[in-house]
Amino acid sequence: MELLRWELLDEFKAQDNKALEFQRKYKEKLEDEKKKAREAVENYEAILLKEFAGENVATAKKKVLVDIEKANEAVKVAEEERIKAVDYANKNLTGSITADDLHDDFIRFRDEVREKVLQPILDRQRKALADYYQALADHYMLSDAYKDECETINQLTRKRKGSMRVSHRPTEVYRDAILPKDADLEFVRISKEVPTHLQGGE
Incomplete structure (x- = not known):
């Protein structure tokens, strides 16, 4: 038995794929920037421990603080871009098929x-x-x-x-x-198959 495919349902499911893919790029970019910011903070904490131990880390500390500031700014920009990307995708890339x-x-x-x-x-x-x-x-x-x-x-x-x-x-x-049996009808209902004892003309 060959079933018909409901094409509009397929189109409905696929219509937002373009928008989701577009948004995904900006979401991944935001996650990357957040990861860099976390790494910058971890570097700062490691340098701070060295300073506590008496090492001279003034130059490294100054650099890592600049890195943290840049990383936080990059996170802020990436978040703003992600929000704008979502808004753009919802207005321009989503499908028009409704429920x-x-x-x-x-x-x-x-x-x-x-x-x-x-x-x-x-x-x-x-x-x-x-x-x-x-x-x-x-x-x-x-x-x-x-x-x-x-x-x-x-x-x-x-x-x-x-x-x-x-x-x-x-x-x-x-x-x-060979008369119809309730058990055979129930077997067909559950298994969607011909009862074994009736297969092959037996």
Whole structure:
């Protein structure tokens, strides 16, 4: 069975990918600048420990303080750019398909599924049932076809004193027919497959 794909839903899911990718670049840039700022602070703390230990770190300390200031400024700029990027993406890069559009289109899509996918399935079910009931009718006819012969031989047998022999028809529907079972219907509902004992024409 080949299913139809709801194209508008795919478009809806993909419509914001461009905007998200655009925003992602600025988010990553912000994270990079924050990482650099943390590293600058860690360097400053390491230099400060050396100063506490009596080392002369005046030049290194001055440089790292400048690095921290630059890093913090870079974080501030990156955050501002990220906010502007989000605003730009929301205004210019996001798709125009709304939830209401999806709802309205699903009604159309649902009707298309019923027409192109469901209807052939229903036609197969109807034909299969017609074939099944015709086969069941043929079975009843076959059972009745030899009714007279069976009764004749049984009457002749009963006339013989002490005879207990009974002849049966070649077939009886109640004995031989393959009838629908609730268990099979439940198996199909759960597994979405033909019951094993019915596969391969068995």
